[in-house]
Amino acid sequence: MIKLFSLKQAKKDGESPRTGTQKKASAAQLRITKDINELNLPKTCGTEFPDPDDLLTFKLIICPDEGFYKGGRFVFSFKVGPNYPHEPPKVKCETQVYHPNIDLEGNVCLNILREDWKPVLTINSIVYGLQYLFLEPNPEDPLNKDAAEVLQNNRRVFEQNVVKAMRGGYVGSFYFERCLK
Amino acid sequence: MGSDYAHRKWCHLRKVLERSGPFCRPDFEPSPNTLQFLSENCKLLVIGAGGLGCELLKDLALMGFGQIHLIDMDTIELSNLNRQFLFRQKDIGASKAEIAAKFINTRIPGCHVIPHFCKIQDKDEAFYRQFHIVISGLDSIVARRWINGMLISLLNYEDGELDQSSVIPMIDGGTEGFKGNARVILPGLTACIECTLDLYPPQVTYPLCTIANTPRLPEHCIEYVKVMQWPKENPFDCPIDGDDPQHINWIYEKSNERAVQFSIQGLTYRLVQGVVKNIIPAVASTNAVIAASCSTEVFKLATSCCSSLNNYMVLNDLDGIYTYTYEAEKKEDCLACSQIPREIQISNSTLKLKDLLAILCERVDLQMKNPGITANVNGKNKTLYMQTVASIEEKTRENLNRSLVELGLRNGSEIMVADSTTPNTVVMKLKFSTSTTDIDML
């Protein structure tokens, strides 16, 4: 049986710590360090860490080399919270994109970013999920309904709209900033 | 009122502390000194002065504990009064910790509660180290994980062996409606918060596309307003404050419009509040039961009068009264408590970071492939080097030719090493050989 402390003794205040006053990294910190070190990016993706000491805030850049979005450059912001990996990171698309699963405010509809997130998933899983969205936009469960309808009804028009948007210009009444590489 | 009075007042406690019995721990020694230890020496920290916290203070004070610190950053609200019985209408807006402490100190002379009206994160290691036992009555997983990490960081290991005098037990309670749990955590010895993180259900979320285009439930309408409409329209030029009735009203009106538009029934003001604030239902009785269970465990640990709960109890009183105790298992690869810092001998204080990398890759017992190294220097996270991420590599490359001392590392500093050869990030403790300690002092 473990005897944890001697009852008859009071704890001493201000006892100097043995290992200096450094604070240990949190579990979230340890986990994200591992995630980042193990990032295995597809060749179409890159990351940018504005502050290398802050692994919780970074950007992912996707430049698809095939599909509708070939030639585009799309930036996503990642914010990893203190409850990682219990909760998923917050991801927003910073590039305006004509896409059925990304709306004009930058919200991204990807199941593992919300309802299907599990702590075993990693930053890498999200990167692959996002990359897949550019290869296979999914019109069944849209966020940008107009884009989804066009994709469903006429792939050629959809393709033209994507190119129009990436070059910078109006699709319908919305003006897209240029995002070609 | 002299000791005679105290003697009579505590006659209930004295029976179990001054007499032995067949179910006592073998190391229990019946003695009048134990009660004195509880009232004068045993220092407790209660985290949270809410539904559980108020109960905990009362219970602990009446179980003979006299030295209690209380920490809570919140102020009192009207919706607290159905269970947080140390607060009154007139206290609304005041610090929970301060009002609760004052109440107990007045009602139970001889008990000294010291309030801290701040976040747990505002206190440092020296503060937490002074306690014998920490009791948490929190509703936040982040806060639980933080205090768990803090208590684990206070552990001392010598040659890989845990120094048990550095263990500060944590008793944790949680409730939701008619359900609750109480647990005993001996950091480094038994399952910790991080070991059992999957016991906490993830927050309910709905697919964005459902919220945006195919809402079916009133909750979908509320989430739409919260996640999409608010940031877009930004009606009050600030993020949502669930305690601001104007904000809740706006969300109620907008989500009601949406519900009407989609013929969705069942949207109520109460539901809107619940979803926006993520309200957990709470009632006095469940808090009383769980806090009592936690207090009993504190008493057992502090007095050795009987064995502790091993180590998790759940309660559900919806169908009769159901309790169940079991041993939650310590995870071998727990990110928090399996981290026994490994020592790395540093023979030369001028050792450069690239030399340390070489050690990590070459040492027979490590043989790492592409270690990424971070450290906590002067309370700040610092990425020393990470080869695998181009943008970080670029910015940290110059560190390779710096010496460890130049990088802010000292004898006893800990570094975090992530590598593909280990399932988790590994914590390592730098041990400078004696001849270099004077440089360490510089």
Place this chain on the structure above:
Amino acid sequence: MASPSPKSPEQSERTRKYDRQLRLWGDHGQAALEGAHVCLINATGLGTEILKSLVLPGIGAFTIIDSKKISDDDIGANFFLDSESVGKSRAEIATQVLLELNSDVRGDYVDEGPEQILSNSPDFFNNFTVVITTALPEKSLIRLSKILWDLDIPLIVCRSLGFIAYMRVQTREHTVIETHPDNETPDLRLDNPFETLKNHFDSINLDELDLKDHTHVPYVVILYKYLEKWISENGDVPKNYKEKQQLRDMIRSGIRKDEHNNPIDEENFEEAIKAVNTSVGRYEVPPSVMEVLNDDCCINLTAKSKPFWIIAKAVKDFMENDGSNSLPLKGAVPDMTADTEKYISLQQVYHKQAAADAEAVWRRTVHLLRQIGRPSDAITEKDVKLFCRHASNIYIQRGSCIADEYDPKTVDASEMTQSLENPESMMVYYVVLRGIEKFQVEYNSYPGEFDDHVEPDIVKLKACISKLLMEWGCGPLAKDDYVHEFCRYGGSELHSVSAFLGGLAAQETIKFITNQCKPIHNTFIYDAVTSNSASFFI
């Protein structure tokens, strides 16, 4: 759509204060609580803990009965007595201090002992909703138990001794409409859909839907379509694992394919496959519900029948006449993958039928009320709707009278004898506690109450227990450990043990008052040494 923007409902101070609990028992539960008047006998630490958890949520009123004067040791075990009040009436001070907790609550006290009240004014108890006792001696307990049994008022008896706590509830008959089950199975009626549901299903042809619609058909529709096909081929619903598996395969084969002949990701079909296990069987009224509906109280209504039984009879009549032997439809449809229009239209089909069923039950209720000569507003339509929504989970509990446990002629010792053979059983605590009551009668103190009497008391307590066991025809206790342990306690009350039971007893009281959730049936023991608990029926 030109609907005027709704005015946000102003929340009253009261709903804001009670918000966190209204989410548990609803406004109707709160109304029941606010209309209740409980009586506490003995304001011990345990007693005030129970009242605390009733005063905070806003019980209507309480009355404390206690003749004791506050002593020093009361102060050490009772939070609701302040240290200045030693020597004063325990009932008075506890009432005062408890009332500070909530200005919505009324409270009064009688500083007489329960023995006096039982002798002088036995009618005293007639109007309480629930009566709670702590540390009540055997003799008074037996008398009180008989009186309340006859009055049909629930009685909750609580004891806290050292690390052990005990609670016994006595209720003649207690009925529950809202049991709050953890997992409720949806009430879908796929094996025999009502007419409007069948029409709804028939209006959808899965094969004709374009892909977008096909992936957004509610799983309930898919399940029905394949079940219908299964029944037409096999004559009945799938019954065993193998048949259910075949139905699953059939559903899976209905998933659309892409140009490479790979199945498309259709979540609604996956949900249908998952639901096969719970939602394709023959509709059946749960046996526990049938038991209630076939109960004498249900079949033979009288002018004095409780509303529960009148509505139950109306439900029974509904089943046998309009409802083709099914309970009124619940009307709730779980959330599922679907587009808004398809989901809402399906939901409305269920809603409308549930409303029609409840309406039919309501008409029958009014008819029954008239038959038994009660005013037709004795039961509201709201009550009937609530009953119908929860009809598949209604519950009745019939208890036993505590006094019977003390009478060798009526005690049923079979449960005890059996339990005592199991060394793990917590029944032993019941036995020792009964021994202690006997000890108190004989020696007018708790065993071990005085420091210099512990050893002789152990012998005396053992004798008391042996006597009891002989009366019950049980063998002797396997170990003396429990006797020693209770003599160590010497009648002491540990606050954290009292607080534990206090919370639970308050919750049981609320169950009786609100008719929500199932109470314990009927004895509960808590052992704080091991943190275990157990329930028995005695």
